[in-house]
Amino acid sequence: MxxxxxxxxxxxxxxxxxxxxxxxxxxxxxxxxxxxxxxxxxxxxxxxxxxxxxxxxxxxxxxxxxxxxxxxxxxxxxxxxxxxxxxxxxxxxxxxxxxxxxxxxxxxxxxxxxxxxxxxxxxxxxxxxxxxxxxxxxxxxxxxxxxxxxxxxxxxxxxxxxxxxxxxxxxxxxxxxxxxxxxxxxxxxxxxxxxxxxxxxxxxxxxxxxxxxxxxxxxxxxxxxxxxxxRRHWRNRFLMRWRGDGERLLSALQAGGVTVPSRPRADEAFIEIPEDWSPRTVFELSLQHETTVSDLIPDNEDLSQLYHRLVGTAATARPTGAAAAAKDGTSTNGRPQ
Structure with a gap:
């Protein structure tokens, strides 16, 4: 006990x-x-x-x-x-x-x-x-x-x-x-x-x-x-999931100024919408292209991104040297002492 x-x-x-x-x-x-x-x-x-x-x-x-x-x-x-x-x-x-x-x-x-x-x-x-x-x-x-x-x-x-x-x-x-x-x-x-x-x-x-x-x-x-x-909280970055023709929707979004940094799966993508957009604009475009947006989740910085942002910023500020980039997002680069 x-x-x-x-x-x-x-x-x-x-x-x-x-x-x-x-x-x-x-x-x-x-x-x-x-x-x-x-x-x-x-x-x-x-x-x-x-x-x-x-x-x-x-x-x-x-x-x-x-x-x-x-x-x-x-x-x-x-x-x-x-x-x-x-x-x-x-x-x-x-x-x-x-x-x-x-x-x-x-x-x-x-x-x-x-x-x-x-x-x-x-x-x-x-x-x-x-x-x-x-x-x-x-x-x-x-x-x-x-x-x-x-x-x-x-x-x-x-x-x-x-x-x-x-x-x-x-x-x-x-x-x-x-x-x-x-x-x-x-x-x-x-x-x-x-x-x-x-x-x-x-x-x-x-x-x-x-x-x-x-x-x-x-x-x-x-x-x-x-x-x-x-953590940073990004107002204009989301994880979007859909059902239907996602390619047509993504093309329309990109034509309107949306960027797509990554696509973890075939039916989902991280998107960054313009500053003058709201999430409602994404849903309106999805209706026009007959695609159902099932999720639009705000994407906040995770701990791995936070760590590498701070280490990278510190390395940039140093007069010599650069921060070693981590091989993946699950750990820091190298075992600790």
Whole structure:
């Protein structure tokens, strides 16, 4: 069982002008942002600065400059207290060979300050919640990939923290396993009131469970906030579906100044109508050409388009270099660090 967390007053994370150097290399560049409690996506390409940001929040490294708070506690002065308020699920396997699942999760609880008996009881509860009760006495190396991911999540949850930091929680999972993990994370955030920061290169994972997003590129924050507020809403772009002779209708629309950027299927197309048109004009033309428009859906920017727009804009603004274009719309270009 996972206890509901008390609502956090104020931002769950707030940073002001935070920079991080490794020698002469600057991994974070004057990072300033705040995010509210809830499910938060952290996205960026390989080397963008996500791992450094997670290490800062966990208190594993001190910022070279700047200041910040997590759950209202100072990143530097109160970092020992913060560690008991956060759970971390690393991308690396991080399991101990020869140790049973229940003992590993209980050990994670003890390392967070729980008495042994309480940690063991909580380990049984969390493993049951994550459907690992029948495997709790198996050795870690005997778990499947999906079970290992849930075991790592159990270790992050055992001390019942209000904030979870998750690094690639769906890595290595098949479609069913990925779907199951995302459903678990959504339930943890929505039903139990936990805040979570999900670091991943899979934009679909963020789009599915997160309300807010942090977009980082080359150590700089390009966008932060509620996904719906960051997206562009195009007034004159629609997804049109029809029944009948769509070719005649499309030709008539294009003759009137409509552009057709793409056609996902034979009976549908994305269209951009002129500024002085209204959707009614499209329906009137469809009647003239004896074609039924079954759907005319406003087309808003999706998370993939938002990400690549911000990264592309930042690359254009830089004096040298250019943003690497993603190969598809499902992920950022390259695996994250």
């Amino acid at each position: 996972i206890s509901p967390s008390d609502p956090q007053a104020g931002p769950v994370v707030e940073l002001h002008d935070v920079s991080q150097f490794y020698g002469k290399f600057q991994a974070l560049r004057n990072v300033s942002f705040q995010v509210q409690p809830g499910a938060i996506g952290l996205v960026g390409q390989n080397g963008a600065g996500k791992s450094t940001l997670l290490k800062l929040l966990l208190g594993l490294i001190r910022p070279s400059s700047g200041r910040g708070t997590v759950l209202g506690y100072d990143l530097v002065r109160e970092r020992s207290r913060l560690r008991g308020l956060m759970g971390f699920m690393p991308e690396a396997e991080s399991l101990i060979p020869g140790v049973r699942g229940v003992d590993l999760v209980a050990l994670a609880g003890e390392l967070c300050g729980m008495p042994r008996r309480q940690a063991l009881r909580r380990a049984h509860e969390v493993l049951s919640y994550l459907d690992l009760d029948e495997a709790r006495y198996r050795r870690c190396e005997d778990y499947s990939v999906g079970m290992k991911q849930r075991l790592k999540l159990a270790a992050a949850l055992v001390h019942d923290p209000p904030l979870l930091l998750l690094d690639e929680p769906t890595a290595g999972l098949d479609p069913n396993g990925r779907d199951g993990m995302l459903r678990l994370l959504h339930a943890i955030a929505s039903r139990h009131g936990k805040s979570l920061i999900l670091s991943t290169h899979l934009l679909g994972d963020i789009d599915r469970i997160c309300e807010q997003v942090i977009i980082v590129d080359k150590g700089a924050i390009l966008g932060v906030g509620k996904i719906g507020e960051l």
